[in-house]
Amino acid sequence: MRAVDIIIKKRDHEVLTREEIDFFVSGFSKNEIPDYQVAAWAMAVLLNGMTDQETTDLTLAMVRSGEMLDFSHVVDTVVDKHSTGGVGDKTTLVVAPIVAACGLPVGKMSGRGLGFSGGTLDKMESIPGYRVDLTRDEFVRQLKEVGIVLSGQSADLAPADGKLYALRDVTGTVPSMPLIASSVMSKKIAAGANAILLDVKTGVGAFMETEEDARKLAELMVAIGKLSGRKVIGMISDMNQPLGFAVGNALEVKEAIDALHGEGPDDFMEHCLVVSSYMLLMAKRAETLDDAREMCERSIADGSALEMFKKLVAAQGGDVSYVDHPEKLPxxxxxxxxxxxxxxxxxxxxxxxxxxxxxxxxxxxxxxxxxxxxxxxxxxxxxxxxxxxxxxxxxxxxxxxxxxxxxxxxxxxxxxxxxxxxxxxxxxxxxxxx
CATH class of the missing domain: 3.90.1170.30 (Pyrimidine nucleoside phosphorylase-like, C-terminal domain)
Incomplete structure (x- = not known):
């Protein structure tokens, strides 16, 4: 098998086999296939696309390029949430405590901001002492003992995706739908998720500016989930205006704390409640969406979601007084x-x-x-x-x-x-x- 034959096959609109995709991803990961051939292949994918099965095979090949986490010995269901990026999107800071307070453990790996889209880790680091570099053992122990973790992502998860993204960034192939979908899904599957909620943004403040493109991306990622044995729900949400009111790290943390008190902006509160409800439904913690919604609303009303956020901050070394007194934030x-x-x-x-x-x-x-x-x-x-x-x-x-x-x-x-x-x-x- 030769890399050039795989490039030619995709150039000529043909469908690649799983073996060909595995060979190509493995060769790139091991530096056996040079950047210039991978760049040519990525451009062929951008121009000619991939089938759902090809994209799934690419996703799983990138998953196998690094370690795969398994939390089945800690929790019965691992539900993850991923947003495609947005302005004022501090949803994880509210959704994770709500869901955890409702009895569904949440072990989330998040990233930093790059470009106009903010990063969850940067926001949490507004709280002095908060650690985002937990080891794997620390992550597992906290998930088991506290029921909520929010930390950085291991470099060993889907490393082929990291290499491919860096190359796409400088070769004009970032907008490829199959490459975007496989990039997102490979990291989620490698991180141990067996149920994934995707919040796909659309509008001027999103990477998918049109509703049509956002829907196509969501449908493709849902298809990858089905073909790889995971349950996936895709939500198309608006990003023509900021979500909530606050944009900026400490400002967003304060707004998230307000929301956990039940006092956040209406659009942000509703967004968080809808996302949380679907996560509980996916994990079968509720029989209907209405039941799940009631659970989420109760966790805010009785203070258990806010208490869970405090437990998260304390467990990862953060100063909880900044949650009790948000005016202390920078x-x-x-x-x-x-x-x-x-x-x-x-x-x-x-x-x-x-x-x-x-x-x-x-x-x-x-x-x-x-x-x-x-x-x-x-x-x-x-x-x-x-x-x-x-x-x-x-x-x-x-x-x-x-x-x-x-x-x-x-x-x-x-x-x-x-x-x-x-x-x-x-x-x-x-x-x-x-």
Missing amino acids: QASLVETITASQDGFVQQINAREIGETSVELGAGRARKGDPVDHAVGIVVHCKVGDAVKQGEELASVHANDEAKLSAAVERVKGAFVVGSEACEPLPLFYGVIE
């Missing part, structure tokens, strides 16, 4: 409020502009390894469809640098469109694929 030295210049209705809050501006303030990274300022970010004070009066607050910019503040204020102003005509609020979800 705060920016400069805050400037942007107001409406006219009466009207909020017709647009461009999520990508808000996210990219937050990164420029220092809340995210332009490159891996860049430092993060946990205090800075943006808080929006309204949602699309809201009526506003002249002089009413639209957003607040939190900064630690005068020049960055000035530039951010101008950019955030441009992210808002206020017009005289009323418009409908944006939907939270566009559909669920099971």
